[in-house]
Amino acid sequence: MARSSSSGKPITEHLVYLLAQANREINRQLDARFRDEGVPVEQWRILKVLSDGKGHSMGELAETVLLNHPTLTKMIDRMVTDALVYRAQDAEDRRKVLMFVSDRGKQLTQRLNLLALRQEAHISENYGNKATSDLKRLLESLIEKAN
Amino acid sequence: MARSSSSGKPITEHLVYLLAQANREINRQLDARFRDEGVPVEQWRILKVLSDGKGHSMGELAETVLLNHPTLTKMIDRMVTDALVYRAQDAEDRRKVLMFVSDRGKQLTQRLNLLALRQEAHISENYGNKATSDLKRLLESLIEKAN
DNA sequence: TGGAAAATATTGAATCTTCAACGATTGACG
DNA sequence: CGTCAATCGTTGAAGATTCAATATTTTCCA
Numbered sequence: 302m303a304r305s306s307s308s309g310k311p312i313t314e315h316l317v318y319l320l321a322q323a324n325r326e327i328n329r330q331l332d333a334r335f336r337d338e339g340v341p342v343e344q345w346r347i348l349k350v351l352s353d354g355k356g357h358s359m360g361e362l363a364e365t366v367l368l369n370h371p372t373l374t375k376m377i378d379r380m381v382t383d384a385l386v387y388r389a390q391d392a393e394d395r396r397k398v399l400m401f402v403s404d405r406g407k408q409l410t411q412r413l414n415l416l417a418l419r420q421e422a423h424i425s426e427n428y429g430n431k432a433t434s435d436l437k438r439l440l441e442s443l444i445e446k447a448n
Numbered sequence: 449m450a451r452s453s454s455s456g457k458p459i460t461e462h463l464v465y466l467l468a469q470a471n472r473e474i475n476r477q478l479d480a481r482f483r484d485e486g487v488p489v490e491q492w493r494i495l496k497v498l499s500d501g502k503g504h505s506m507g508e509l510a511e512t513v514l515l516n517h518p519t520l521t522k523m524i525d526r527m528v529t530d531a532l533v534y535r536a537q538d539a540e541d542r543r544k545v546l547m548f549v550s551d552r553g554k555q556l557t558q559r560l561n562l563l564a565l566r567q568e569a570h571i572s573e574n575y576g577n578k579a580t581s582d583l584k585r586l587l588e589s590l591i592e593k594a595n
Numbered sequence: 596t597g598g599a600a601a602a603t604a605t606t607g608a609a610t611c612t613t614c615a616a617c618g619a620t621t622g623a624c625g
Numbered sequence: 626c627g628t629c630a631a632t633c634g635t636t637g638a639a640g641a642t643t644c645a646a647t648a649t650t651t652t653c654c655a
Contacts, residue, residue, distance in 0.1 A: 309496070309561040309564075309565065310565075312493055312496045312497060312512075314584070315564060315568060316474065316568060316571060316580065316583070316584055316587075317474050317475060317478050317489070317564070317567070317568075318493065319584055319587040319588060319591070320467065320470055320471040320474055320475070320587065321471055321475065321514055322514060322587075322591050323467055323471075323587045323590050323591050323594075324467040324468055324470075324471040325514050326591060326594045326595075327463065327464050327467055327590075327594065328464060328467070328468065330594070331464050342464070346459055346465065349456070349459045350459060365459075367468055367469060367472050414456040417456075417462060417464070418456065418457075420464070421462065421463060421464075424463060427593055428589070428590055428593050432586060432589065432590075433463065435582070435586060436463070436583075436586045436587070436590065437461070437463055437466055439579060439582060439583040439586065440463075440466040440467065440469075440470045440583070441466060442575070442579065443470050443474075443575055443579075443583065444466070444469050444470050444473060446574055446575050447470075447473045447474065447477070448473070
């Protein structure tokens with residue numbers, strides 16, 4: 302006890318560490334499922350958001366896909382090169398750029414959605430339905446409070 | 449209902465997204481607290497693990513601080529430059545490099561630990577003691593199952 | 596023992612991300 | 626109206642991460 306006061310509690314007991322660890326692990330597993338499609342998880346997020354067919358501005362998109370602006374701009378550049386999405390200028394506010402998903406992008410999105418749903422199902426099975434939904438609920442409310 | 453089957457459930461309902469979002473947010477807040485010390489959260493993890501005074505090999509360290517080997521090697525290079533840690537060859541197994549924290553590193557670690565504990569306290573307050581410990585418990589068991 | 600295979604850490608090149616600065620457009624308001 | 630500040634997205638340079646390949650040491654076992 303004497304010595305442990307200076308070293309603090311172990312890192313594995315910090316929420317910030319547990320979140321990082323869980324995130325890393327789950328993200329990795331999804332990445333592994335996406336391997337064949339060669340698409341990083343971030344691009345799936347982008348595609349998924351755009352798949353409502355409406356145009357989304359870069360700013361809004363950056364916010365919801367958890368990337369900062371310059372990172373998103375360059376990731377979108379790559380996706381445009383791959384013909385997954387395209388840009389259009391917003392007529393209402395010409396500072397804005399609206400992003401849309403292409404047909405090719407839509408097809409890819411569906412394949413990725415399927416892989417993601419399989420992962421969720423796999424987690425629910427191994428980890429338990431209740432635990433999974435409890436965890437989600439807690440995360441949602443943590444996120445809400447954190448803002 | 450008709451249309452939503454092709455678009456799948458919203459991304460905000462995916463565990464993998466909620467984890468990413470929560471992790472990003474909490475990590476950011478800690479980073480903000482570390483701002484004055486100019487130390488990224490990853491370096492705090494390294495310092496904290498090393499602060500038991502024992503030598504830790506690069507492999508073991510990489511595992512527990514959630515970095516892959518080359519990333520860790522280069523981050524350690526920077527920390528050596530900043531005189532926070534130092535390397536020593538393992539006498540038992542000369543393939544291994546053992547990492548130790550310096551005195552300067554120890555002092556920094558204590559300051560960072562304090563900031564991290566304040567964050568935890570702040571979260572517990574705003575988010576609730578029970579919710580916090582429930583969340584931790586669920587994360588721990590998710591991580592366990594995921595391996 | 597000797598030599599192939601595995602384990603450990605590092606390196607260099609390529610890729611990705613971030614930071615600070617910029618250009619263009621819109622909004623605010625004197 | 627005119628101009629000054631704020632918003633939006635992009636860019637170029639710097640910094641960090643990753644992938645594949647390498648060097649070194651140890652382990653295994655024929």
